[in-house]
Amino acid sequence: MSGFSSAPAKMLPSDAPPPPVPAPPQPVDWQRLHPASPFLNAIIIASRAWPVFLVALINGGSPLVIAALLLLAASVMLALAFVRYLRFDYRLEGTTLVVRSGVFVRTTRTIPADRVQQVTRNEKLRHRLLGVAEVLVEVAGAGTEPDVSLSVVAQHEAERIRVRLHDARRAVGAAPPAPDRIAFEQPNDALLRWAAISSPLFMLPAAGAVIGALGDAVDIERAWGWLPDGSQLWFISVAGLLGLAGATAINVIRFYELRLVQTDDNLRLEYGLLTHRRLELPTDRVQAIVTKRSPAGRLSRTVGLTAHNASSGGDATNSYLPAVPLTEQPSLIGLLFPNVDISASIEGHPRPALRRSVFRWTRPVVLIVGIVWIALRTSWVPLLFLWLLPAGALGIRAWRVLGHGENDDVVLARRGAITDQTVAVRKDRVQSASVYANWFQRRLSLATMQIEVAQPLGRVVVRDMDATEAVVLATTLAEQARSERPGDQPNKHQEQQDPLEAGDLAPGDHGGGSQDHRGEHPPDSHSVEIGE
Amino acid sequence: MLPLDSRVQRQWRIEAAGFSAFAAIVLLGAAALLPFGIAVRVGIAVALIIVGAAALQYLVGLRYRYWRYGLAEDVLILQRGVWTRRRSMTPYFRVQNVDITQGPLERWLGLKRLTIRTASAFTDASIPGLDKTDAENLRVRILERAGQDAAV
Incomplete structure (x- = not known):
C-alpha cells in the first residue's frame, strides 16, 4: 500500500523555487545484479541442505551416489539462482529505485527515496573477497511491504545507490553537502x-x-x-x-571499529570486522531511543543505545551501539535525536505497584517450587523457597526502577530489575495509545499504559501507573500525536475537553467505588440503556 | 460513547456455544481417564460442561455491557473488557487503512466488523458487531477525518 506517496512535497518549503533537479530522471538502462550473485546465492542455499546429505551418509548411503546427488542439487540450485538473476533487474530513475523481479510472476516495485527508511550496506567476508556488497532498502510501513534486497552488487554500485537514495532526502536547493565527519568512535x-x-x-x-x-x-x-x-x-x-x-x-x-559518521544531514553507522555493515540512519525518522544498562554495562561504565526508526521490520538491532561510555551518552543521544529534548525527570510509580512487582517476581518461584514439592515430596524441597528472598529483592528493585516522565518532546519509560532500560519515545511519533487495567490493578487504582509506535519497535509499555494519570497521559498523547513538531501544541483547547470519563479505569477516583466492577452497572450506564 | 449492536450478543452466544460443544467432547474424552466408576466420571464431566457453558454465556452479557466505542474530535475511542478493562485511543490521522470484514455468522445477522490499522501492529482498534450500514458510515467518517497527511 503505497497510498501515501504524496509526501515528497512535504520535504520542501512550500515557497521554494522549483527544484534544480540534480539528477534529471532520464531513461537509464535496466541493470542486473553483480554476475557473482547467482553463485553466492546458490552456495548459500545449497549449504543449508548439508544435513540431509550428512544423514544419508551416516545411514550408509554410498558416498559416490551422495556426491552425485550433491552435485545434482547444486547444479539445480545454481540454475534456479541463475534464472532468478536473469529475471531480476533494477534502475534508478532520478531518486526513485525501480526493481523488477520474479521468474513467473513479475513484480515491479517502485520506491521513491522519501519512502526509504534506511539503507543498509552489508559486506560479509565472502562479499569482500569478491568486491561486492549487499544493499538492503527498508521501506516504511507496518510490515506490509517487504524490504528490497539487492544481493549482490559491486561495491561502487552500492555506494552509488546509497548516495542517490540519500541525496533525495536532503531538501533540494540546500547548501552543498558538508564533508563527512566522525561523530563517535567506539573506544576499543x-x-x-x-x-x-x-x-x-x-x-x-x-x-x-x-x-x-x-x-x-x-x-x-x-x-x-x-x-x-x-x-x-x-x-x-x-x-x-x-x-x-x-x-x-x-x-x-x-562490533569492531564501530563509529557514527555525521554526513550532511544524516548519520551513518559503520561496524564489523568480518561482516562490515554500513547503515544510513535518517535521524528525522528516529522515533525512539532505548538506553540499556546491564550489569555488564554497569561494571564497564557503558550503556547500550538503540535507535529505532519506522521500518518494515528489518533487524532492529542494526542501529545498536552496545558499549557507549557513560561520558559520551548525552552527546550521542543528541546526535541520534537532534532537536529533541529528552531531559525529563522520571517519577516512580505509586506504592501499591510495589506489591504487584514483588508478587510478579515471586510468583514463578512459588509455582515451580510448589510443583516440585508436590512431585517429589522430599523434605529438602521447602529449602528451595529460600529463592523467594532474591526474587523478592528483585521485585523491590524492579519497583524502584519502574517509572516514567515526560516533557513537550518525549515520553520516558523506565523499567528493569537486572538490566535497566529507558525508552524515550517522540510524542509526535505516537500512532495510538491505550490504557488497561485488570481487576487487581483497578482495586489498587493502577493501570498500564501502552504507547503504540510504528514497527519494528511496535509499542512501549508503562506498567502500573496511577490509573487517572495513565488515562490522562494516553489521551493527551493520542490527541497531540498530530502536532508536526514536538513542542508546538496547536490543540491546547483539547486538554480542557472531557477527559473521557477517566474514572472508568480508576475506580478509586469516583468515590471509593472499588466494588463497582462486578458488572452491576456498566461503565457509563447513565448514557445508554442496557439489556433491551 | 456508543454500545455495539445488540445482535452481536447472539453472534457471541453462538460462538460460545460452539466452543462449549468442542470443550465438551474434550472433557468427556478426558473423563474416560479418571480412576472412578462410569457414573461418577460422566457426572463430573457433565457438571463441568454445564458450569463452563453457563459461565461463558453469562460472560457474553458482561462483555457486551462493557463494550463502548466513540468518535471524539481527533481520536477513535474503544473501551471494553470485563476482567481487564482496556481503553484505546487511535488518532484518525494515523489511520493507514480501514478494513471491514464479515464472517458467515455476521452475514446472517447483518453485522460487520471494522478494523483500523496504523503503522503499529499493536494498535488495537477493531470494533465487532456493527450494523452493516453503521459500519460503512463509520468507515467513511473515519477516512474523512484521516485526512491527507502521511501517517508514518
Missing part, C-alpha cells in the same frame, strides 16, 4: 571490557559454585572420571578461559 577499551563482561561465560564461576553446592546431587566423579587425576581443575579452567576469550572475540569482531 570500552568495547573490550563490555564484550568480555557481557559474554555469558562470565557467569561460569557462579555456575561452578552452584554445581559445587549441589555436589551430592551431581556425580562429579563420573562426569570427570575420564580425565587423569588432578587435571580436572586445570581442564575446567582452561576450557572456561578459552570459552570466555571466544565469546569476547565474537562480540569484538561483530
Whole structure:
C-alpha cells in the first residue's frame, strides 16, 4: 500500500523555487545484479541442505551416489539462482529505485527515496573477497511491504545507490553537502571490557559454585572420571578461559571499529570486522531511543543505545551501539535525536505497584517450587523457597526502577530489575495509545499504559501507573500525536475537553467505588440503556 | 460513547456455544481417564460442561455491557473488557487503512466488523458487531477525518 506517496512535497518549503533537479530522471538502462550473485546465492542455499546429505551418509548411503546427488542439487540450485538473476533487474530513475523481479510472476516495485527508511550496506567476508556488497532498502510501513534486497552488487554500485537514495532526502536547493565527519568512535577499551563482561561465560564461576553446592546431587566423579587425576581443575579452567576469550572475540569482531559518521544531514553507522555493515540512519525518522544498562554495562561504565526508526521490520538491532561510555551518552543521544529534548525527570510509580512487582517476581518461584514439592515430596524441597528472598529483592528493585516522565518532546519509560532500560519515545511519533487495567490493578487504582509506535519497535509499555494519570497521559498523547513538531501544541483547547470519563479505569477516583466492577452497572450506564 | 449492536450478543452466544460443544467432547474424552466408576466420571464431566457453558454465556452479557466505542474530535475511542478493562485511543490521522470484514455468522445477522490499522501492529482498534450500514458510515467518517497527511 503505497497510498501515501504524496509526501515528497512535504520535504520542501512550500515557497521554494522549483527544484534544480540534480539528477534529471532520464531513461537509464535496466541493470542486473553483480554476475557473482547467482553463485553466492546458490552456495548459500545449497549449504543449508548439508544435513540431509550428512544423514544419508551416516545411514550408509554410498558416498559416490551422495556426491552425485550433491552435485545434482547444486547444479539445480545454481540454475534456479541463475534464472532468478536473469529475471531480476533494477534502475534508478532520478531518486526513485525501480526493481523488477520474479521468474513467473513479475513484480515491479517502485520506491521513491522519501519512502526509504534506511539503507543498509552489508559486506560479509565472502562479499569482500569478491568486491561486492549487499544493499538492503527498508521501506516504511507496518510490515506490509517487504524490504528490497539487492544481493549482490559491486561495491561502487552500492555506494552509488546509497548516495542517490540519500541525496533525495536532503531538501533540494540546500547548501552543498558538508564533508563527512566522525561523530563517535567506539573506544576499543570500552568495547573490550563490555564484550568480555557481557559474554555469558562470565557467569561460569557462579555456575561452578552452584554445581559445587549441589555436589551430592551431581556425580562429579563420573562426569570427570575420564580425565587423569588432578587435571580436572586445570581442564575446567582452561576450557572456561578459552570459552570466555571466544565469546569476547565474537562480540569484538561483530562490533569492531564501530563509529557514527555525521554526513550532511544524516548519520551513518559503520561496524564489523568480518561482516562490515554500513547503515544510513535518517535521524528525522528516529522515533525512539532505548538506553540499556546491564550489569555488564554497569561494571564497564557503558550503556547500550538503540535507535529505532519506522521500518518494515528489518533487524532492529542494526542501529545498536552496545558499549557507549557513560561520558559520551548525552552527546550521542543528541546526535541520534537532534532537536529533541529528552531531559525529563522520571517519577516512580505509586506504592501499591510495589506489591504487584514483588508478587510478579515471586510468583514463578512459588509455582515451580510448589510443583516440585508436590512431585517429589522430599523434605529438602521447602529449602528451595529460600529463592523467594532474591526474587523478592528483585521485585523491590524492579519497583524502584519502574517509572516514567515526560516533557513537550518525549515520553520516558523506565523499567528493569537486572538490566535497566529507558525508552524515550517522540510524542509526535505516537500512532495510538491505550490504557488497561485488570481487576487487581483497578482495586489498587493502577493501570498500564501502552504507547503504540510504528514497527519494528511496535509499542512501549508503562506498567502500573496511577490509573487517572495513565488515562490522562494516553489521551493527551493520542490527541497531540498530530502536532508536526514536538513542542508546538496547536490543540491546547483539547486538554480542557472531557477527559473521557477517566474514572472508568480508576475506580478509586469516583468515590471509593472499588466494588463497582462486578458488572452491576456498566461503565457509563447513565448514557445508554442496557439489556433491551 | 456508543454500545455495539445488540445482535452481536447472539453472534457471541453462538460462538460460545460452539466452543462449549468442542470443550465438551474434550472433557468427556478426558473423563474416560479418571480412576472412578462410569457414573461418577460422566457426572463430573457433565457438571463441568454445564458450569463452563453457563459461565461463558453469562460472560457474553458482561462483555457486551462493557463494550463502548466513540468518535471524539481527533481520536477513535474503544473501551471494553470485563476482567481487564482496556481503553484505546487511535488518532484518525494515523489511520493507514480501514478494513471491514464479515464472517458467515455476521452475514446472517447483518453485522460487520471494522478494523483500523496504523503503522503499529499493536494498535488495537477493531470494533465487532456493527450494523452493516453503521459500519460503512463509520468507515467513511473515519477516512474523512484521516485526512491527507502521511501517517508514518
